[in-house]
Amino acid sequence: MLDFLSVIFNEIRSYFVPEKITYEITGECKKCGKCCNYMYSYDTYSEKEFKIMQFLFPAYKRFYIKGKDECGNLIFACKFVTKDGLCSVYNKRLRMCRKYPAKRILYPGKLHEGCGYTVHYKKFDDYMKKK
Numbered sequence: 001m002l003d004f005l006s007v008i009f010n011e012i013r014s015y016f017v018p019e020k021i022t023y024e025i026t027g028e029c030k031k032c033g034k035c036c037n038y039m040y041s042y043d044t045y046s047e048k049e050f051k052i053m054q055f056l057f058p059a060y061k062r063f064y065i066k067g068k069d070e071c072g073n074l075i076f077a078c079k080f081v082t083k084d085g086l087c088s089v090y091n092k093r094l095r096m097c098r099k100y101p102a103k104r105i106l107y108p109g110k111l112h113e114g115c116g117y118t119v120h121y122k123k124f125d126d127y128m129k130k131k
């Protein structure tokens, strides 16, 4: 439960606090739809936690539980992705969809295999060079 509360805290914080780590992202979307069909909410393990998340963030009602990965994390999909992998509400998509893949996040995320984007992770030395 504590993990879940920290998820909610981080979710709210992401709207207000600029993260210090910025990743360089290159490439472009190939419109495969994988990121709308297979998504994770870090440390959300149960349907009950998912329902609380949807209650707190009503915009997430567009997502439904699709299954679980090998670690027990829930996998979600969006109701609005078409069979062709396109967004049927493109002009009204969520902020997180507009910003995907996020350049500023708390921990390194992983893109789907075959995604047209590449995240360039910075090493400690790269940060030191900027000083």
Ligand code: SF4
Binding pocket: 028, 029, 030, 031, 032, 033, 034, 035, 036, 100, 101, 112, 114, 115, 116, 117
């Ligand atoms: S997984 Fe990558 S290439 Fe596929 S739709 Fe999402 S952003 Fe585009």
Ligand code: SF4
Binding pocket: 035, 036, 062, 078, 079, 080, 081, 082, 086, 087, 088, 089, 090, 092, 093, 094, 097
């Ligand atoms: S709103 Fe559109 S872009 Fe966002 S997850 Fe759903 S289908 Fe994908």
